Amino acid sequence: MITDVAVVGAGPNGLMLAGELALAGLRPIVLERLPVPDDQPKANGMLGQVVRMMDQRGLHERLGGGPESPVPNSAYFMFGGLPVDLSVLDESPLHVLPVPQPRIVEVLEDRARELGVEIRRGHELIGLTQDDDGVALDLSGPDGAYRLRARYVVGADGAHSATRKLSGIGFPGVSYDRTTTRMAHVQLPEEWLDTATGALRVPGHGAVRPFLPHRTERGGFSYAPLPGHPPTIATTEWDQPEPAQPMSLGELRESAFRVLGVDIPFTPPEGDGPHLLRRLLGGNTRVAERFRDRRVFLIGDAAHVFAAGGSGLNLGLQDAVNLAWKLAAEIRGEAPSGLLDTYDVERRRAAGRMITHADAQQALISPGTEVTALRELFTDLLADRDAVRRVAELIAGTDVRYDMGVPGAHPAVGRFAPELELRVGDDIVRLAELTRTARPLLVDLTEDGSVAAAWSGLTDRVDIVTGSAMTGGPTALLLRPDCYVAWASDAASPDTAELAALDTAMRRWFGVLEPVSA
Known part of the structure; x- marks a missing residue:
């Protein structure tokens, strides 16, 4: 028997990935070397865009946040030990959720088990061999050595990743x-x-x-x-x-x-x-030579490590959500050509920005009079509102924009879903509440509902919601399951060119060929 996906590592990233795969209808197996969860509080909480991502999956309240939309930090933060006055911004991009890592693991493990994920603790990966159809994993468990076969393997096993080493993937850096x-x-x-x-x-x-x-x-x-x-x-x-x-x-x-x-x-x-x-x-500070080796993928610290307080989970958990829906689409036979390759492209860019963040902070907190002079200059720069905004976006990870393959696209395309309130029927809901299923989502807030009408037969592949906007923002948008915008429009009734761009986005990300008439 072959399992769809074996996830090596039951830390936050591996458990998040497993839960996402389960939402997509798969039943992954999680393999963890340690017999019990690590009780060391390695991280003090979540910082940046990942806080909103937890809200998109209904986990924000379970992790200690409120049931409402997460409220950004609009007071102050630090960059390299220098104060960043977020109050000068019209809207801060920086969210913070204080929660110790053992609690994060507990919540994500509970969620994974609720979704039917099998978690095997005390099972260590000692060998790995790939072929055209899958991956054979040699494991050492409580009852001795055994072999498990999976279509795909994801290494979420930390900076000293056995998955990465056994796959022969280099880990260059400083x-x-x-x-x-x-x-x-x-x-x-x-x-x-x-x-x-x-x-x-x-x-x-x-x-x-x-x-x-x-x-x-x-x-x-x-x-x-x-x-x-x-x-x-x-x-x-x-x-x-x-x-x-x-x-x-x-x-x-x-x-x-x-x-x-x-x-x-x-x-x-x-x-x-x-x-x-x-x-x-x-x-x-290290980044793997590649995040994918045929049927083996790396996420989190197995793919990249750096010292930038509080941001590691921001990067790793988004790796997990980015990869999960693409892997599920491939296994279900629904993925368009090249979809899995976009994981490395997109997340490598995000890792590059985080390394810029880490290296800059490392330089600013180092000892020495020349560093003190640099800090004085940087403090002057942080009196400028545009500089504060750019630094805040770097810390939050909101400055990353994926290439969705649409030249001259709407400004929201390639970015994380905006925070919107909309009326759907008699109810007022937040956009985040519509993304809990981790499925593609087409939201039509146009006056005539023409976008939804054109694609009404795609409910087997894409969820479609119609309503009216309660807050400003696009009148229509297409979200990937990781809540990044693949297409958007501001028009009251999108024209033929915009609908053609929507068709292109559907094909590019979901393999949708044409609407199916009712």
């Missing part, structure tokens, strides 16, 4: 060996916590805003008070000798003193663990 990062859950003096702003007021130094990197000439410091967990503090220093002893709270306290110049008298965290206590030496 390793940084100058930094030492220390982090831990701690108990802080209650009188230091500013309940009005959320900041940590450090006597003799000043306020440190939550969740944002704080740079001094001697290193970096951050403070993250995640709800329901002890606060996390972290330091980064350059050119420190490698410690001979295991990481300790005392080591972190000494590091914080060197970075800030004052003592922080924290104590061990209260309550049951697990509690974070971690030291990281160096870091990497």
Whole structure:
């Protein structure tokens, strides 16, 4: 027996992919080396466009957000430890959802199991062989070695990906060996916590805003008070000798003193663990030579790693959603020629932008008087609203626009779905509520309903919704299952040329040849 897709890795990216495949009617198998979920809070939450993506799939509330549309951060953020004043923007693109990674895994695993996904924990990939019809995986499980055959394999198994290595895919890039990062859950003096702003007021130094990197000439410091967990503090220093002893709270306290110049008298965290206590030496910025090798694909850290606080999940989870619908279409025999190849093209570009983000931040937080001068200049630039907008879009990942193959297309084409409210029958709904099925979606808000009428026989391949707009935006648009716009119009009644462009988009992305008359 051959399974459709084997997903190697049960972290957030692998579980997201498995859930998306299940929504598309497949039954993937998830293979995870660890016997139980990792309880280390590697990420403190979701940052950027991925927050809206969670809303598009009905997961925002389950992850701790509200049932309404996610509200962007319109106050402030940081880029390379420099303040970015988002209040100067008419509309901020930057969303933040504080939630520890173990909770993300829990929610995505629950969702995958609800959709019928099989998850095998304690099953390690040790061999992989491809042929024209599928992939043979050699695995070591609790009951011994066995072989599993799949049509396709997706490596979501992290920076040290066995899938990538066994497929012979190179992982070129740069390793940084100058930094030492220390982090831990701690108990802080209650009188230091500013309940009005959320900041940590450090006597003799000043306020440190939550969740944002704080740079001094001697290193970096951050403070993250995640709800329901002890606060996390972290330091980064350059050119420190490698410690001979295991990481300790005392080591972190000494590091914080060197970075800030004052003592922080924290104590061990209260309550049951697990509690974070971690030291990281160096870091990497690397991108796989290719994200696809015939029937093997890579997503998340298996495809790319970089140091840009909070943005890794933004990239990896969108890898998963981008790949899933294309892979499902191929397996169902509905994919147009070349559809699977667009995964590497689109997500490689997104990874490139994120590396620009990471490298720029790395440069801005480094020690040295020349870096301080650069920061002063960059601070001047961030007084300009257009500069703030561009930096905010880079952080959020909203500056990526896919090439949909339509020259001179509507400005929304190639970008993530706009936030729209529409009246459908007697109900007022958000566009995000119409994308929960992960199917292609044609939305017709024109006066005469001509767009929907032209394609009314395509409900087997594309969902069609008609209504009227409650907010501004396109009058008609075609969304891919990953919620990127493939076609759009502002016309009250699109003309022949626009409808022909819609036909082209249908064929390009969904293999639709012609409408089927009722």
